[in-house]
Amino acid sequence: MPQLNVAVFCGSRHGANESYTHAAIALGEAIAHRQHTLVYGGGSVGLMGSLAHAVDDGGARVVGVIPGVLAPAERSGVTVGEQIVATSMNERKAAICQMSHCFIALPGGYGTLDELFEVLTNSQLDIDRKPIGILNIEGYYDGIIEWVRNAAKEAFVSPEHTELFVVDADPVALLDKLEAAIKGLPAAVLPEE
Amino acid sequence: MPQLNVAVFCGSRHGANESYTHAAIALGEAIAHRQHTLVYGGGSVGLMGSLAHAVDDGGARVVGVIPGVLAPAERSGVTVGEQIVATSMNERKAAICQMSHCFIALPGGYGTLDELFEVLTNSQLDIDRKPIGILNIEGYYDGIIEWVRNAAKEAFVSPEHTELFVVDADPVALLDKLEAAIKGLPAAVLPEE
Numbered sequence: 001m002p003q004l005n006v007a008v009f010c011g012s013r014h015g016a017n018e019s020y021t022h023a024a025i026a027l028g029e030a031i032a033h034r035q036h037t038l039v040y041g042g043g044s045v046g047l048m049g050s051l052a053h054a055v056d057d058g059g060a061r062v063v064g065v066i067p068g069v070l071a072p073a074e075r076s077g078v079t080v081g082e083q084i085v086a087t088s089m090n091e092r093k094a095a096i097c098q099m100s101h102c103f104i105a106l107p108g109g110y111g112t113l114d115e116l117f118e119v120l121t122n123s124q125l126d127i128d129r130k131p132i133g134i135l136n137i138e139g140y141y142d143g144i145i146e147w148v149r150n151a152a153k154e155a156f157v158s159p160e161h162t163e164l165f166v167v168d169a170d171p172v173a174l175l176d177k178l179e180a181a182i183k184g185l186p187a188a189v190l191p192e193e
Numbered sequence: 194m195p196q197l198n199v200a201v202f203c204g205s206r207h208g209a210n211e212s213y214t215h216a217a218i219a220l221g222e223a224i225a226h227r228q229h230t231l232v233y234g235g236g237s238v239g240l241m242g243s244l245a246h247a248v249d250d251g252g253a254r255v256v257g258v259i260p261g262v263l264a265p266a267e268r269s270g271v272t273v274g275e276q277i278v279a280t281s282m283n284e285r286k287a288a289i290c291q292m293s294h295c296f297i298a299l300p301g302g303y304g305t306l307d308e309l310f311e312v313l314t315n316s317q318l319d320i321d322r323k324p325i326g327i328l329n330i331e332g333y334y335d336g337i338i339e340w341v342r343n344a345a346k347e348a349f350v351s352p353e354h355t356e357l358f359v360v361d362a363d364p365v366a367l368l369d370k371l372e373a374a375i376k377g378l379p380a381a382v383l384p385e386e
């Protein structure tokens with residue numbers, strides 16, 4: 001597998017359970033071990049910070065894309081890796097999407113869900129068909145997965161579009177699934193070298 | 194209550210249960226009866242179409258904002274009210290948000306959730322504090338509401354941010370709640386006349 005740019009969406013908080021931080025670190029270590037690049041929202045606190053430090057400590061590349069408006073909320077003053085400053089929330093999302101081969105959602109709040117549903121919408125519309133993975137730690141995403149199942153049953157989401165994302169509780173297994181999905185994609189879908 | 198621009202996010206399908214269409218029509222009738230303006234994604238099929246026709250038939254103003262890319266998927270050739278063409282999905286969302294006093298989510302798919310979580314994210318970050326309502330027909334949004342409850346319990350969403358949206362199964366009661374919330378907002382938050 002060639003080197004990939006892996007976009008990760010996650011919280012700027014740690015959450016109430018240590019297992020969220022452990023999962024963020026384990027994902028960062030796996031990304032570093034495979035010499036992939038992390039592309040993320042650029043924060044240095046919460047799961048964002050734990051993830052970015054794990055990739056950086058593992059000797060792999062970290063690219064953070066942060067809009068000026070979020071500087072106080074997601075930054076501690078410390079930055080990890082390279083930083084790109086976006087002019088708006090939408091420019092940030094567009095830049096992260098454009099430069100990445102796949103997307104992973106770790107636990108997070110409304111912003112993480114906004115990013116997840118934006119890439120799902122783009123994938124469904126064939127605007128951007130890159131693989132999407134949900135790291136479902138402690139059942140954090142059970143409510144969302146249940147909503148998708150019901151939305152398909154109620155005919156607002158096509159059955160085939162319930163398979164636009166893969167789910168796993170294990171970071172390494174999730175990366176394996178995303179790498180397998182990328183192998184099946186036409187080169188035109190992926191970012192240029 | 195002065196005339197409001199009410200943004201509605203919803204599916205370009207009807208869904209498997211007639212009650213979704215009945216709710217879309219009831220909401221459209223209530224918007225028209227109060228002489229508000231509907232701002233929406235501009236589609237003429239599915240719940241989008243039922244809603245827009247109900248507002249239009251009731252003699253109130255309809256403004257549809259549609260990006261070129263979606264023309265085949267959400268249009269039947271018939272348009273309802275005024276149409277604004279946006280150059281991208283993000284420009285569409287930004288235009289709808291900017292011109293509206295409040296937001297309502299009716300049942301829909303990934304695109305509807307993308308819009309809902311985008312306005313929740315903007316509200317949470319104080320970028321745009323307009324009231325947000327979920328029309329929860331047949332428990333369609335139970336999975337999402339359950340996710341928010343768990344996200345707060347797991348400390349990824351602040352307790353006060355679980356109150357950034359109101360929920361009701363009745364369109365008239367939901368509009369009442371949103372109008373009451375708008376009365377409490379400073380004028381600077383709302384779009385200009």
Ligand SMILES: [Mg+2]
Nearest residue numbers: 114118307311
């Ligand atoms: Mg979004």
